[in-house]
Amino acid sequence: MRNSKKIGLLLFLVLLFTTKGTCQQFVDASGKIINQTIVIENNDTLYSRVLPTLYVFPPMKFKNKSQEKFYWKTVRDVKKALPYARIVSRTLNSANEQLAKLPNDDARKAYLKSLENEVKKRYEPDLREMTFSQGKMLIKLINRETNYTSYDLIKMYRGTFAAFFWQGVAKLFGTDLKAEYDGNDKEKIIERVIILVEAGQL
16 A cells, blocks of 8 residues: 555655646766656656667677686776767868868967867867877777778878878887778677667667
């Protein structure tokens, strides 16, 4: 009886704070907005909610502890690098829109210099805290998010010499600014991790 009274009270409160066709928004664990609607028709209360997509993959099978450790390091690196790759993509789109509006090369150079200083000030401290493997992951994910390699981006905005120089530095550390992301083959596991992280399942 007590449980039925509690349920009745809960339903009453739901009805009290909603009206016919009310749409409410909630944020799930992954930060995505979920819409839900309560509709009252002929004294019947209908509850409607679009459920998030649930992704199901075959279970991961590890040959040894070392392989399992590497997988969870990949998860960590994706979670760290993906937000910054998205920032690069948004910044690139915004910069291209702004550059198209500027009247001449001098104005474009001044804008790019100002943008570079702003990005450095805002993000450089965090990026310096990245591990080597997270930096390599960021290079891959930048290509995934923008369809440009890091080498291409440096060449476009800083010139061929700068791109060549930083590619040489990257090679010394065993990475490649020209690396392209292949989510269907080489980076298949990374793509799986990204999907699960975005869905809030990992």
